[in-house]
Amino acid sequence: MYKNILQSIDNVAIWPLISFVIFFVFFLLLIWWAFTVNKQFIQHMSNMPIDDATSKPNHSGHEK
Template sequence: MYKNVLQSIENIQVWPVISFVIFFLFFLCLLWWVFTADRDYIEKMKGLPAEDNTINKTASNRPSHE
């Protein structure tokens, strides 16, 4: 049933090519960003969850609901 529906759409063969091109361009851009990103920025982001105390401070300042 679905095969007949998809075959009836005009120019349906274009959409897989378009989606592949979009994926491939996104992948290339992401790869380019990984290799050209500033190392200091990456190190800062890597250590951020362990070094950020604002979450712990706000959690400890909240009144307890006991």
């Protein structure tokens, strides 16, 4: 039924190459971004788990 679909696509070999280029460019951009990004932003992000503490401890929600 679909045995020859892949072979029938023109230049099918170009597709893996395109995906590779996309991946590679993505990683280059990512690394470039990671090195140049605003320090404050990184600080803000990395402090997120620690800053999430409940601002006002309020025990009204206690279960009986």
